[in-house]
Amino acid sequence: xxxxxxxxxxxxxxxxxxxxxxxxxxxxxxxxxxxxxxxxxxxxxxxxxxxxxxxxxxxxxxxxxxxxxxxxxxxxxxxxxxxxxxxxxxxxxxxxxxxxxxxxxxxxxxxxxxxxxxxxxxxxxxxxxxxxxxxxxxxxxxxxxxxxxxxxxxxxxxxxxxxxxxxxxxxxxxxxxxxxxxxxxxxxxxxxxxxxxxxxxxxxxxxxxxxxxxxxxxxxxxxxxxxxxxxxxxxxxxxxxxxxxxxxxxxxxxxxxxxxxxxxxxxxxxxxxxxxxxxxxxxxxxxxxxxxxxxxxxxxxxxxxxxxxxxxxxxxxxxxxxxxxxxxxxxxxxxxxxxxxxxxxxxxxxxxxxxxxxxxxxxxxxxxxxxxxxxxxxxxxxxxxxxxxxxxxxxxxxxxxxxxxxxxxxxxxxxxxxxxxxxxxxxxxxxxxxxxxxxxxxxxxxxxxxxxxxxxxxxxxxxxxxxxxxxxxxxxxxxxxxxxxxxxxxxxxxxxxxxxxxxxxxxxxxxxx
Amino acid sequence: xxxxxxxxxxxxxxxxxxxxxxxxxxxxxxxxxxxxxxxxxxxxxxxxxxxxxxxxxxxxxxxxxxxxxxxxxxxxxxxxxxxxxxxxxxxxxxxxxxxxxxxxxxxxxxxxxxxxxxxxxxxxxxxxxxxxxxxxxxxxxxxxxxxxxxxxxxxxxxxxxxxxxxxxxxxxxxxxxxxxxxxxxxxxxxxxxxxxxxxxxxxxxxxxxxxxxxxxxxxxxxxxxxxxxxxxxxxxxxxxxxxxxxxxxxxxxxxxxxxxxxxxxxxxxxxxxxxxxxxxxxxxxxxxxxxxxxxxxxxxxxxxxxxxxxxxxxxxxxxxxxxxxxxxxxxxxxxxxxxxxxxxxxxxxxxxxxxxxxxxxxxxxxxxxxxxxxxxxxxxxxxxxxxxxxxxxxxxxxxxxxxxxxxxxxxxxxxxxxxxxxxxxxxxxxxxxxxx
Numbered sequence: 011x012x013x014x015x016x017x018x019x020x021x022x023x024x025x026x027x028x029x030x031x032x033x034x035x036x037x038x039x040x041x042x043x044x045x046x047x048x049x050x051x052x053x054x055x056x057x058x059x060x061x062x063x064x065x066x067x068x069x070x071x072x073x074x075x076x077x078x079x080x081x082x083x084x085x086x087x088x089x090x091x092x093x094x095x096x097x098x099x100x101x102x103x104x105x106x107x108x109x110x111x112x113x114x115x116x117x118x119x120x121x122x123x124x125x126x127x128x129x130x131x132x133x134x135x136x137x138x139x140x141x142x143x144x145x146x147x148x149x150x151x152x153x154x155x156x157x158x159x160x161x162x163x164x165x166x167x168x169x170x171x172x173x174x175x176x177x178x179x180x181x182x183x184x185x186x187x188x189x190x191x192x193x194x195x196x197x198x199x200x201x202x203x204x205x206x207x208x209x210x211x212x213x214x215x216x217x218x219x220x221x222x223x224x225x226x227x228x229x230x231x232x233x234x235x236x237x238x239x240x241x242x243x244x245x246x247x248x249x250x251x252x253x254x255x256x257x258x259x260x261x262x263x264x265x266x267x268x269x270x271x272x273x274x275x276x277x278x279x280x281x282x283x284x285x286x287x288x289x290x291x292x293x294x295x296x297x298x299x300x301x302x303x304x305x306x307x308x309x310x311x312x313x314x315x316x317x318x319x320x321x322x323x324x325x326x327x328x329x330x331x332x333x334x335x336x337x338x339x340x341x342x343x344x345x346x347x348x349x350x351x352x353x354x355x356x357x358x359x360x361x362x363x364x365x366x367x368x369x370x371x372x373x374x375x376x377x378x379x380x381x382x383x384x385x386x387x388x389x390x391x392x393x394x395x396x397x398x399x400x401x402x403x404x405x406x407x408x409x410x411x412x413x414x415x416x417x418x419x420x421x422x423x424x425x426x427x428x429x430x431x432x433x434x435x436x437x438x439x440x441x442x443x444x445x446x447x448x449x450x451x452x453x454x455x456x457x458x459x460x461x462x463x464x465x466x467x468x469x470x471x472x473x474x475x476x477x478x479x480x481x482x483x484x485x486x487x488x489x490x491x492x493x494x495x496x497x498x499x500x501x502x503x504x505x506x507x508x509x510x511x512x513x514x515x516x517x518x519x520x521x522x523x
Numbered sequence: 524x525x526x527x528x529x530x531x532x533x534x535x536x537x538x539x540x541x542x543x544x545x546x547x548x549x550x551x552x553x554x555x556x557x558x559x560x561x562x563x564x565x566x567x568x569x570x571x572x573x574x575x576x577x578x579x580x581x582x583x584x585x586x587x588x589x590x591x592x593x594x595x596x597x598x599x600x601x602x603x604x605x606x607x608x609x610x611x612x613x614x615x616x617x618x619x620x621x622x623x624x625x626x627x628x629x630x631x632x633x634x635x636x637x638x639x640x641x642x643x644x645x646x647x648x649x650x651x652x653x654x655x656x657x658x659x660x661x662x663x664x665x666x667x668x669x670x671x672x673x674x675x676x677x678x679x680x681x682x683x684x685x686x687x688x689x690x691x692x693x694x695x696x697x698x699x700x701x702x703x704x705x706x707x708x709x710x711x712x713x714x715x716x717x718x719x720x721x722x723x724x725x726x727x728x729x730x731x732x733x734x735x736x737x738x739x740x741x742x743x744x745x746x747x748x749x750x751x752x753x754x755x756x757x758x759x760x761x762x763x764x765x766x767x768x769x770x771x772x773x774x775x776x777x778x779x780x781x782x783x784x785x786x787x788x789x790x791x792x793x794x795x796x797x798x799x800x801x802x803x804x805x806x807x808x809x810x811x812x813x814x815x816x817x818x819x820x821x822x823x824x825x826x827x828x829x830x831x832x833x834x835x836x837x838x839x840x841x842x843x844x845x846x847x848x849x850x851x852x853x854x855x856x857x858x859x860x861x862x863x864x865x866x867x868x869x870x871x872x873x874x875x876x877x878x879x880x881x882x883x884x885x886x887x888x889x890x891x892x893x894x895x896x897x898x899x900x901x902x903x904x905x906x907x908x909x910x911x912x913x914x915x916x917x918x919x920x921x922x923x924x925x926x927x928x929x930x931x932x933x934x935x936x937x938x939x940x941x942x943x944x945x946x947x948x949x950x951x952x953x954x955x956x957x958x959x
Contacts, residue, residue, distance in 0.1 A: 011579075011605045011621040013629060020586035043645045045559025045678025048587045050909030060916030062909065069555045072648065072679040086554070093890060105581035106645035106679070109612070134581055135609045359598060382598055484718045511725070515816055515936045522820035522939035 016355040016375060018330035018393055022132035022142025023104045024049050029146040029230075030100055031063040032178040034210040036150075037096035038065045039087045041079070041107035041114050056396050057178060066090040070107075080112045087118050091125065098154060098211040099123060100146065102130035126211065128153045140229045140305070140331055143177055147206050148233040154211050157241065159218035169268040170200040171247075172220045172238075175231030176207035181308060181392045183207060185405035186226060190251065193408045194224075196275045197261065199268050206230075218242040222267045226250065226407070228307055229331060252311035254283050254319055254412040281409035283416045287319055295420065301326040301367035303350065303358060303376050304391025306334030308406070310341045312371045312390045315415055317345060325365050326350060328358070330373075355379075369423060374398070386422035472498055474509045481511050496521050546874065546883055548865065553888025556909050557837060557863050559678030560686025561642060562591050566929060567690055568601045570714040571739050573637040576602040577629065578676070579622060579654060580644030591925075601636070603629070607646055618652055626661055630669055637668070638743035640690060643675035670697065670743070682863040684761040684839045684928065687714060691738060694746070695768035698738075701750030708734045709795055710747055710774065712766070713759030716931040717741065723782075723934060726792060729809045732799050738765075749774050754798055756791060758782060758933060760873070761840035763866045780872045782933045783841075783941060784848040785817035790872070813935030820939025821852060824946035828903075829854035831949065834896050836906035837861040837887050838924040845905070845927065845941075847876045853942055857881040858899050861892065903949060920948045 019025075023040060030038040031053050040046065047067050053059045068086045070079045091099060101114040115129025128149050132142045161170075173190060176183040187208070191201045202220040203213050217238065223246045225235045235246045245267055251260035258276060265272035286292065300322040302312045306329040316322040327342045328350030329335070335351040342349035350361055359379045362370060370380040370387040374395040380387030389398055390406070404418075405411040474482070485493050493514070500517035501509050561584055564576040578584045585604035605625045611618040622641075630636060639661070641654045658673035665671060674689040675681060681689055691712065701708060709732055711723065720737055727735045736747030738755075751773035757766060760781050770776065779794035780787045789810055796806045833855050835842040842862045849855040859882040867874075874883075884892070889910075896904060897917070904914055904921045911921040922945055932941040 011607055011611055011618065011625055013577075013603055013625050014582075014585050014606050015600055015603045016589055017582060017585045019582075020590075021582040023583075024586065043559070043678040044555045044557060044682060045561070045587065045645070046583060047554070047556050047909060048558055048562075048591055050556065051907070052590060054910070054912040055908050058912060060912060062913045067554050069553065070679065072677075075649070075679070089890075105583045106649055109646060109649045133609075134583065135607060135612060138582065356599065379598070481718070481721075484721075512812070515813075518936065519816040519820040519939060522823060522943070 014354075018353045018355075018373065018375060019139035020049070020052075021105055021134050022137045022139060022145070023102060023130075023134070024052070025139040025142025025144070025230075026100065026102060026130055026132060026146040027053070027063055027065055028139075028143050028177040028179050029150070029206045030065065031059070032176070032183075032207040033150075033205075034208070035097035036064060036100060036211060037090050037094045037098075038063075038100040038102070039083070039090050039114070039118070040065055040067050040102060040104055041083050041112060042067045042069070042104035043106050044069050044071065046104050046106075052179060056394060057399055058396070059178075063178075064094065064096070066094075068107075070110075075110065079107075079110055080117055083112055083114055083117050084121060087114075087123070088121060091123055096125060096211075098126045098128060098150070100128045100130055100150070102132055103134075105134035108134050126153060138331075141333065143230045144233045147175075147177075147230060148237060150206070150211075151214055151217060151234050152237065154214040155217045155241070156215045157218070159216050160242070161219055161221050164221070168198055168200050169221050169270065170202040170219075171264075171268070172217060172223045172244075173201055173204040174223050174225050174235055175227030175229070176204055177227075177230055178207070179392060179394055180227060180230075181390070181394055181398060182404060182406045183227070184399075185403055186407040186411070188403070189405035189408035189410055190224065190226065193251070193257070193261070193275070194264065196278065197265060197268065197270050197272065199264065199270065205234075218244070220244060222246065224264070229305055229334065250307055250311055251407045252308065252411060253315035253415065254281055254409070256311060256314060257281075257408055257412060279409060281412050283319065283409075283412040286413075286416050287321070292321075292420075295423075296321045298322045298369055298423070299325045299365070299367040300369045300371060301362055301365055301376075302390070303328045303330075303370070303372040305329055305331055305373075306338050308391035310337060311406075312415075313341055313345060315412075316371065316419075319412075320416070320419065322369070325367050326361060328352065328361075359383075369419070371419065388419045388422055471507055472501055472509060473507065478509050478511045478514050481514055493518070546879075549882060549884040551884060551886045551888045551891065554890065555682070555837075555863070555887045556889045556907055557887065558591060558683040558907070559587070559645070560676035560681030560683065560689060561587060561644065561678075562683055563676065563686030563690060564588060564602045564642065565591065566714060567687060567739070570741065571638065571743055572741055573635065573743050574601065574640060575629065575633060575636045575638070576640045576642055577626070578602070578604040578642045578644055579647045579652060580604055580607065580642075581646045582606050584644045584646075599633075601633075612650060615650065615652060618650075619657060622652075622657055623661065626665075626671070630665060637670070639665075639669055639671045640693070641671065641673040642686075642690075643673065643677055645677045645679050648675060648677045648679060672697065682837075682840075684759070684841075685764075685864070687759070688762045688764050691762060692764040692768045694739065695749070695765060695772060698746050698749045698772070700772075701748040701753055703750065703752075707752040707754060707799075708736060708748065709799070710736050710738055710749065710753055710755040710769070712738045712755050712757050712769070713762055714739055715758055715933055719931050719933050719937060722936055726809065726813065727795065730792070730796055730799075730801050730806060732795060732801070754795075756795055757869060759841070760844055760866070760869055761864075763869065766869065778869070778872055780847070780876060781841075781844040783844050784821070784852045784938050785814045785935065786851055786876075787844060787848060788817065788933070788935050788938070789814055817935040817938035818852075820936075821942040824939070824942035825853050827946040827949050828942070830856065831902035832856045832858050832899070833903045833905065833945070834858045834899060834901035835860045835862075836889075836892060836896075836904065836910060836924070837863040837884070838905075838907050839928045840864060840866075841924075841927055842905070843870050843873045843877065843883070846881060847873050848941070849945060850878050850881070851876060852938075853945070855903075855945075858901050859884055859892075859895065861885075861887065863887065903945065905945075920952055922948050 053063045101118045118127045249260045251257040329338045330353040339349045497517040654673040658671045661671040674693040676686040753774040777794040780790040782788040782791040846857040846860040861884045865885045911923045
């Protein structure tokens with residue numbers, strides 16, 4: 011047993027859901043008790059999906075355990091196929107169903123369904139979400155890929171590739187796929203298939219028709235990339251194009267594999283990022299102490315950008331996914347920092363507190379840590395929250411991605427010229443660094459309303475009695491100001507001089523109208 | 524200040540333990556789009572301020588807790604999960620040892636904790652890890668500093684708010700016995716936000732009902748007493764086991780409608796007033812200001828909601844009282860009122876107030892229910908977070924039901940807020956324009 015307060019990764023079947031929900035034409039029948047449906051809201055709320063994830067939960071209860079939970083599974087699978095008419099069916103167990111050992115794969119096989127069934131064995135008590143996504147993707151490709159498909163002869167056609175690894179609930183995967191597709195188009199290369207995101211089982215069948223693969227997210231696509239290398243002899247581009255330099259390296263590597271000239275794409279470079287970083291306002295970025303934590307791929311990429319392209323000083327580097335610990339250790343050695351491999355939130359918090367960085371580049375978890383410690387933070391990696399799905403186009407990869415990185419990492423900091431002024435007026439009673447970045451209200455000190463004692467009313471002859479005042483104190487600070495103003499305005503209009511609890515609630519109901 | 528009530532509330536029919544109108548109830552089973560009982564920890568740990576909730580479960584349980592409410596706010600929250608691993612499944616003896624050492628570790632780290640709940644989950648129930656025995660063992664070790672209790676919040680046994688029921692029921696045997704012959708106490712059962720609790724306290728004091736206690740108490744060391752002279756009002760409709768446990772300790776339940784809206788709150792208070800023999804005229808005088816405020820405060824939402832058809836998916840068991848509030852005070856038309864579990868006895872006073880043609884459904888087969896919902900084309904759907912955006916995308920306005928559990932919605936002075944929760948999605952829809 012391991013005591014956990016917050017987790018970086020969900021169980022492996024959530025990884026399978028990420029794969030299923032980002033594909034077309036698949037349905038996942040999950041043998042699971044009531045409650046496991048919470049996972050739906052990850053997609054419908056965090057990602058704002060306008061449709062339910064394609065998952066049917068068998069919803070067994072305690073009273074079913076002595077009876078026939080297998081029958082429950084078979085009915086659910088049969089009905090799901092009739093109702094949703096998928097091209098392929100994924101079947102598996104959540105943590106509880108794993109214990110009752112009903113064997114969804116075997117049961118589904120026995121149903122003799124008219125579509126391919128992909129059984130998933132995802133051990134919940136030893137593996138996690140990213141592993142579950144990678145394994146699901148691998149089982150889908152292994153089961154559905156037509157082994158006889160090969161690329162057509164190269165003469166008279168453009169080179170083509172598969173993009174591997176993008177899924178739902180990934181950090182900006184949606185926009186990265188678009189950006190990398192554009193980048194490849196600028197090299198004259200077609201994307202035959204993006205998978206899992208956007209692919210249907212029928213597309214997966216033809217995965218062997220591409221000349222090579224581009225592995226965008228090793229956490230999810232590495233197993234498949236290796237299998238495709240072995241099975242179809244498709245070479246794989248492994249440079250992840252996050253950051254300006256990495257994007258140029260990516261172009262070079264892709265061009266070599268595809269047999270095209272990288273020069274026009276490199277020359278057409280539309281990125282503003284290098285100039286923004288060289289311009290003098292950015293001088294103040296120099297040597298800012300930065301702590302980087304996330305999944306291994308995003309953390310390693312961020313470390314490079316932070317130290318080479320932003321001129322920050324890397325003070326810590328880590329990841330939560332042990333499967334890629336070796337890569338993080340190698341990178342940490344390059345930068346002369348200690349690698350932190352952990353998914354213990356409290357340990358990471360302690361490390362950040364100890365290192366006292368000026369900027370944290372992390373996940374949503376580190377955003378909370380940084381907020382509490384009063385440190386600026388930008389999010390660079392999953393686990394994600396609703397704000398990591400911006401309405402605007404906001405990739406991390408490619409040249410546009412590099413622009414996005416510059417903006418989003420600099421935004422939480424005090425602006426260059428402003429920092430300069432703050433240094434000059436360090437002891438000024440109004441304009442000092444306790445004020446925080448002027449453009450971010452959220453990091454400003456407590457609003458005056460919350461800070462000032464609540465005894466004195468703002469009106470000319472108004473007094474709050476002590477009970478009413480205590481009641482006002484119970485109202486959350488972010489609406490307390492409004493409640494105070496409304497109550498006092500109401501009291502003044504009514505000619506009330508002493509504000510009681512009654513006045514407070516009379517005012518509340520008055521303004522509710 | 525007082526003005527004539529905008530809404531004339533129909534006189535309620537008698538409050539009895541079985542509904543006087545027989546109803547057909549559609550009972551379904553299939554896929555349920557409802558949280559499990561673990562979710563209650565999210566509000567219970569805020570309410571009982573010196574308690575820690577330790578789920579003994581899987582990574583899924585931990586992930587549920589942090590995803591369900593987006594509660595990643597506290598560095599070290601007063602809840603956590605002892606995540607079982609493969610070797611825990613191999614031998615129960617080892618699992619118990621592991622649990623003991625985790626509790627040891629936890630209590631050392633958190634000296635502020637006075638009460639520890641071991642919360643059972645689906646996996647712990649399936650492997651038959653006996654948490655009540657573990658709680659007894661650990662209590663013996665850690666009392667008097669920490670009392671260890673256990674309950675199950677597992678999805679195979681509990682839905683969503685039943686977790687609170689199980690938690691409170693586990694507290695009942697620990698309540699001190701009331702002194703025999705002492706003046707009868709009133710116990711309010713079900714966790715309420717502090718501000719609402721204080722409002723009710725003031726009302727009971729004005730009524731002249733002296734000793735009023737709340738379960739759960741804000742501090743686990745100041746638990747209310749219970750005995751044959753105790754009477755209790757349920758503040759929430761999902762407390763079947765807790766009520767039974769209190770009755771076993773001799774306490775008596777006062778059947779009442781639940782305190783939502785002007786009418787519900789009046790009826791609820793009246794059940795107590797009648798029991799304590801409060802003079803009806805005094806009762807009316809005490810209740811009138813709050814009741815009028817409530818009626819005034821809901822008037823604006825009533826303009827938006829009157830005549831609109833509402834469809835409830837099952838979620839918190841609050842559905843029937845809320846549908847009653849919407850039907851009688853806001854003139855909405857409940858089309859279907861789904862509830863995960865229907866406690867006919869506790870809900871009898873509510874069911875009598877609900878329009879006779881509202882369809883009641885218990886349990887869920889979500890795909891069938893969605894088909895009914897689409898066919899009905901309601902103006903507003905009350906549903907969980909997994910369904911809300913997909914229905915909005917189909918053009919159906921929704922109110923996500925979890926807010927009804929997490930926000931202060933009980934009592935006179937929250938009636939306006941409660942009404943507005945339902946009105947806001949419709950007002951927003953009216954407000955938005957994206958050109959032609």
